[in-house]
Amino acid sequence: xxxxxxxxxxxxxxxxxxxxxxxxxxxxxxxxxxxxxxxxxxxxxxxxxxxxxxxxxxxxxxxxxxxxxxxxxxxxxxxxxxxxxxxxxxxxxxxxxxxxxxxxxxxxxxxxxxxxxxxxxxxxxxxxxxxxxxxxxxxxxxxxxxxxxxxxxxxxxxxxxxxxxxxxxxxxxxxxxxxxxxxxxxxxxxxxxxxxxxxxxxxxxxxxxxxxxxxxxxxxxxxxxxxxxxxxxxxxxxxxxxxxxxxxxxxxxxxxxxxxxxxxxxxxxxxxxxxxxxxxxxxxxxxxxxxxxxxxxxxxxxxxxxxxxxxxxxxxxxxxxxxxxxxxxxxxxxxxxxxxxxxxxxxxxxxxxxxxxxxxxxxxxxxxxx
Amino acid sequence: xxxxxxxxxxxxxxxxxxxxxxxxxxxxxxxxxxxxxxxxxxxxxxxxxxxxxxxxxxxxxxxxxxxxxxxxxxxxxxxxxxxxxxxxxxxxxxxx
Numbered sequence: 001x002x003x004x005x006x007x008x009x010x011x012x013x014x015x016x017x018x019x020x021x022x023x024x025x026x027x028x029x030x031x032x033x034x035x036x037x038x039x040x041x042x043x044x045x046x047x048x049x050x051x052x053x054x055x056x057x058x059x060x061x062x063x064x065x066x067x068x069x070x071x072x073x074x075x076x077x078x079x080x081x082x083x084x085x086x087x088x089x090x091x092x093x094x095x096x097x098x099x100x101x102x103x104x105x106x107x108x109x110x111x112x113x114x115x116x117x118x119x120x121x122x123x124x125x126x127x128x129x130x131x132x133x134x135x136x137x138x139x140x141x142x143x144x145x146x147x148x149x150x151x152x153x154x155x156x157x158x159x160x161x162x163x164x165x166x167x168x169x170x171x172x173x174x175x176x177x178x179x180x181x182x183x184x185x186x187x188x189x190x191x192x193x194x195x196x197x198x199x200x201x202x203x204x205x206x207x208x209x210x211x212x213x214x215x216x217x218x219x220x221x222x223x224x225x226x227x228x229x230x231x232x233x234x235x236x237x238x239x240x241x242x243x244x245x246x247x248x249x250x251x252x253x254x255x256x257x258x259x260x261x262x263x264x265x266x267x268x269x270x271x272x273x274x275x276x277x278x279x280x281x282x283x284x285x286x287x288x289x290x291x292x293x294x295x296x297x298x299x300x301x302x303x304x305x306x307x308x309x310x311x312x313x314x315x316x317x318x319x320x321x322x323x324x325x326x327x328x329x330x331x332x333x334x335x336x337x338x339x340x341x342x343x344x345x346x347x348x349x350x351x352x353x354x355x356x357x358x359x360x361x362x363x364x365x366x367x368x369x370x
Numbered sequence: 371x372x373x374x375x376x377x378x379x380x381x382x383x384x385x386x387x388x389x390x391x392x393x394x395x396x397x398x399x400x401x402x403x404x405x406x407x408x409x410x411x412x413x414x415x416x417x418x419x420x421x422x423x424x425x426x427x428x429x430x431x432x433x434x435x436x437x438x439x440x441x442x443x444x445x446x447x448x449x450x451x452x453x454x455x456x457x458x459x460x461x462x463x464x465x466x
Contacts, residue, residue, distance in 0.1 A: 012429050015442040023416050091406075098372040104460035105375070218421050219459045221374050221414065289417035349422035349451070 017342075024345045027290030028338055030283040031299035037280035039306025043314055044272040045075075046132060051266050053259035058128075066249050068124035070256050073237045074266075075120065078274030079281065080230040086278065087227050096224045106228055108216035112209050113232030119205025122198040129195030133177045138199030140173040140304050145207025147294030150214055155350040156292045161340050166298040169333025173304035176326030207297070213285060214293040222285040230281075292348035295337050305330055373400065374414055375461050378423070378452065382462055386427045386447040389415055390435050405437070415446060423452030 048054060048071055057067035087096050100106045119139070126135035143166050150156035158166075174181075209229075217225055245253050260266045280303075287296035305327040312319055319327075371379065373396060380395055381387060393411040397403055418424045428445035435443055448456075456462035 008431070012431060012442065015431065015440075016429055019442050019444075023420060027420075091402075095372050099375075102372060102375060102460065104458075105372075217417070218423060218455050219374060219378065219461065220372065222417075224372070289421050291420075346420065347422050348420055 020342060020346050023290055024342060027287050027296065027345075028299060030287035031291065031296045032302065034280045034283035034287065034296075034300040035302035035306050037276045037283065038300065038303035039308075040310050041273060041276040041280060042132075042136075042303075042307040043310050044269040044276070045071075046127070046311075048266060048269040048273070049128070051260075051269065052263055053256045057256065062249065063252075064128045065125065066245065066252060066256055068121060068128055069241065069245055070253070070260060072117070072121040072124050073242065074260065074270055075273050075277065076117065076230060076233045076237055078270040079278045080227070080234050082274040082278035083223075083227040083230055083282075086282065087223055090223055092221065092224055095221060096227055099220050099224050100228060100231075102220075105216065105219050108212060109225060109228040110232045112212040112216065113229045114236060115205045115212060116209035116229065117205075117233040117236055119202045119209060122201030122205060125198035126195045126202060129198065130192055131195075133181050134195065134199060135202065136304055136307060137174055137177045137181050138196075139202045139206060140170055140177075140301050141203040142206035142210070143170060143294060143297035143301050145204055146210035146297040149208060149211035150293040153211060154215060156214070156294060157344060157348055157350050158292075158294050159340065159344055162294060162337060162344075165333050165336035165340075166294060167333070168336060169298050169301055169330050172326045172328070172330030172333055173301055174326070175329060176304055176308060176323050178322055178326075210284075210288065210293045210297050214288045217285065217289050222289065223282060226278075226281055226285045230278075289348075291345060295345075298337060299334055302330055302334065373411075374418075375459075376400075377411070377414060377418070378448065378456050378461055381424065381446060381448040382453065382456060386445050388430075388435075389444045389446065392446075415444070418452070419444075419446065423449065423455055425449045 049067070054067045054071060057063040084093075087093050119142070123135050123139055126138055147156070147158050147163070147166055151158045213225065213229065220228075242253070280300075284296065284300050287300070290296075291299075305323070308319065308323055311317075376396065376399070377392055380392060389412055390408075392415065393408045396411050397407055415424065419426060424446040425448075426444055427447045430443045430445070431440060432443060433440050453462060
């Protein structure tokens with residue numbers, strides 16, 4: 001082999017290595033962005049409960065559930081509107097319509113929206129029945145469900161190192177919230193079980209949503225896919241949850257919605273919730289095809305420490321010792337994930353890469369624009 | 371057809387294709403132009419590759435094909451897993 005050819009091969013190898021490193025690095029960057037914005041979402045997500053009508057809806061199970069439902073519904077609408085703006089800016093509105101028409105693909109976003117919607121609603125219910133610390137810890141367990149489901153369902157590569165990284169990272173998050181968690185668990189009273197059930201719904205729901213999304217994103221774009229997922233969540237509220245609540249709560253639902261939508265402070269919270277949650281979710285979905293559901297979800301679980309950072313900034317409080325210890329453990333966990341061999345991370349599925357000849361398969365659903 | 375589905379269908383009809391050929395075909399068929407869409411197609415191919423649906427069969431460096439920039443060009447082929455996913459989602463049907 002001549003020197004020129006050798007140099008050419010070496011250059012290609014170097015460029016290929018750089019390219020694949022960027023691919024993995026961007027997967028982690030997206031997941032980290034998700035964590036930062038998810039943590040930020042907790043600030044307006046909690047603050048909205050201090051505004052009318054939610055601040056007054058604290059008497060008994062019915063009112064607490066009503067408050068959680070109205071907040072979760074308005075949150076879903078705010079995120080969907082933010083996503084419509086986002087896909088329009090990216091020039092992907094037409095692709096949103098085209099993907100929706102591919103029903104064998106777009107239908108996957110219905111169970112994703114259902115599971116994710118239940119997780120969000122579960123978080124809000126857990127906040128009002130047990131407390132925000134418990135809600136945060138419960139949701140932090142979701143990467144375990146997501147990684148296990150993706151591994152069993154479609155052979156995502158969860159190596160022993162990745163499994164250890166996920167567990168260490170989640171443990172760090174749990175340590176952060178331990179003191180508040182204990183006081184909330186001991187003080188939750190007779191209706192605490194509703195909050196515990198809701199907490200379980202939040203981690204199972206988010207874990208399953210990630211796994212389902214990972215499957216749907218094989219054949220659809222992340223920005224478009226997420227918009228479809230929130231379209232189904234808003235649709236589920238409009239068609240199922242809101243009518244049922246209207247029957248159960250009667251005029252109280254419409255009064256709560258009316259009061260919320262005439263309160264400018266609620267609008268401000270909704271804008272902030274829509275922006276932070278939409279873009280945290282975008283980043284979450286973008287990370288899945290690049291580094292897998294298990295790793296993407298685990299890094300995104302750093303939202304726990306970030307939520308406390310944001311709350312400390314806005315409330316001007318000092319972080320506790322548990323926060324520092326737990327955050328350090330979580331960071332160690334993320335390094336365990338990030339330092340996996342690039343060969344493992346380059347292709348996230350354990351599938352045979354055999355390439356059959358182009359024939360005899362032909363596309364059937366038309367090609368080009370539809 | 372949405373763009374990701376179109377890319378998969380394109381690869382199903384060819385043994386293998388270079389990324390710039392795929393980007394050119396997408397932009398021509400959807401009336402798009404510019405670096406943004408070229409990058410978007412390459413990013414979609416990266417997603418498909420890391421998801422295990424495509425196999426990388428060749429690489430090259432040819433600044434003429436990448437706007438004067440020295441960039442790695444990649445040649446992809448649809449693999450069996452990619453075909454299976456296409457079949458499962460109605461993007462492909464086997465002729466018997």
